[in-house]
Amino acid sequence: xxxxxxxxxxxxxxxxxxxxxxxxxxxxxxxxxxxxxxxxxxxxxxxxxxxxxxxxxxxxxxxxxxxxxxxxxxxxxxxxxxxxxxxxxxxxxxxxxxxxxxxxxxxxxxxxxxxxxxxxxxxxxxxxxxxxxxxxxxxxxxxxxxxxxxxxxxxxxxxxxxxxxxxxxxxxxxxxxxxxxxxxxxxxxxxxxxxxxxxxxxxxxxxxxxxxxxxxxxxxxxxxxxxxxxxxxxxxxxxxxxxxxxxxxxxxxxxxxxxxxxxxxxxxxxxxxxxxxxxxxxxxxxxxxxxxxxxxxxxxxxxxxxxxxxxxxxxxxxxxxxxxxxxxxxxxxxxxxxxxxxxxxxxxxxxxxxxxxxxxxxxxxx
Numbered sequence: 001x002x003x004x005x006x007x008x009x010x011x012x013x014x015x016x017x018x019x020x021x022x023x024x025x026x027x028x029x030x031x032x033x034x035x036x037x038x039x040x041x042x043x044x045x046x047x048x049x050x051x052x053x054x055x056x057x058x059x060x061x062x063x064x065x066x067x068x069x070x071x072x073x074x075x076x077x078x079x080x081x082x083x084x085x086x087x088x089x090x091x092x093x094x095x096x097x098x099x100x101x102x103x104x105x106x107x108x109x110x111x112x113x114x115x116x117x118x119x120x121x122x123x124x125x126x127x128x129x130x131x132x133x134x135x136x137x138x139x140x141x142x143x144x145x146x147x148x149x150x151x152x153x154x155x156x157x158x159x160x161x162x163x164x165x166x167x168x169x170x171x172x173x174x175x176x177x178x179x180x181x182x183x184x185x186x187x188x189x190x191x192x193x194x195x196x197x198x199x200x201x202x203x204x205x206x207x208x209x210x211x212x213x214x215x216x217x218x219x220x221x222x223x224x225x226x227x228x229x230x231x232x233x234x235x236x237x238x239x240x241x242x243x244x245x246x247x248x249x250x251x252x253x254x255x256x257x258x259x260x261x262x263x264x265x266x267x268x269x270x271x272x273x274x275x276x277x278x279x280x281x282x283x284x285x286x287x288x289x290x291x292x293x294x295x296x297x298x299x300x301x302x303x304x305x306x307x308x309x310x311x312x313x314x315x316x317x318x319x320x321x322x323x324x325x326x327x328x329x330x331x332x333x334x335x336x337x338x339x340x341x342x343x344x345x346x347x348x349x350x351x352x353x354x355x356x357x358x359x360x361x362x363x364x365x366x
Contacts, residue, residue, distance in 0.1 A: 002105060064093075
């Protein structure tokens with residue numbers, strides 16, 4: 001195993017007129033780490049003294065945070081496993097920054113088990129009065145061993161549940177650290193923001209039928225997107241369903257903020273393009289990314305509805321097979337693929353017509 005030591009970064013030329021609001025992003029073996037921020041002007045240096053363990057590579061990205069317009073990307077660098085004491089520069093958009101670092105060898109450790117052990121040893125009390133640390137740790141252990149353990153149960157939180165499933169699948173150590181921060185401080189750091197649920201959610205009981213780990217994180221993601229209807233374990237009926245609705249732009253936001261992917265896109269299939277959208281999902285997955293399908297839940301179970309409508313998000317898992325059929329026979333095609341939902345893998349096998357009825361769009365990230 002290798003360890004990256006970030007030593008110091010110096011600004012030779014800022015991007016803005018005056019100081020830049022610098023955000024340094026670290027992706028260790030593809031897993032997003034808590035961001036580092038500071039303000040730097042010409043000639044100023046930033047002492048970092050931060051370490052990150054990795055096996056394959058680390059990607060570093062530097063941004064100048066702007067508001068209300070978008071952040072300015074100042075450059076990126078990939079650090080490989082070679083033992084070295086070196087530096088990289090970030091020179092995009094007229095800026096000039098230099099970052100000094102070192103790569104050293106360290107004993108091999110399992111980052112997931114190390115994160116769980118750190119949480120278990122922590123003396124910090126929890127801020128969720130209805131969640132016991134022992135129960136939370138037991139849930140976390142079971143979840144990292146089997147990401148299919150993530151399950152929305154009877155809650156309407158399919159969107160954030162699919163996001164958490166992919167977080168556990170692709171970045172399990174970060175999932176553990178997020179749960180620890182959320183439990184101990186009532187908030188956690190996403191890519192550019194601090195995610196903090198309302199006090200009403202933290203002080204509500206865990207909803208029946210859902211694990212404490214799933215409730216704490218999934219309900220937090222949903223709650224922080226609700227401005228009118230806060231999530232609460234006692235809510236039901238219309239308010240409960242409205243609070244759980246997830247839009248494509250919210251899925252895009254979570255893909256960027258929680259999963260850390262740069263290229264995030266939504267393809268609507270309300271009118272046409274269902275098979276092409278699935279090919280986009282397969283392409284994203286092949287690049288190490290994610291894809292989420294907006295469907296009518298009847299695609300997975302239950303009888304065909306009189307009128308299909310978009311009411312459920314699932315995570316695309318792959319194994320795509322498409323038979324386009326023949327152009328002169330309407331709906332003669334066929335599709336097969338796997339997806340995640342409700343704590344299990346579903347294998348979809350449908351004719352072109354029914355699939356088009358149930359399929360409403362995809363959001364991809366890579």
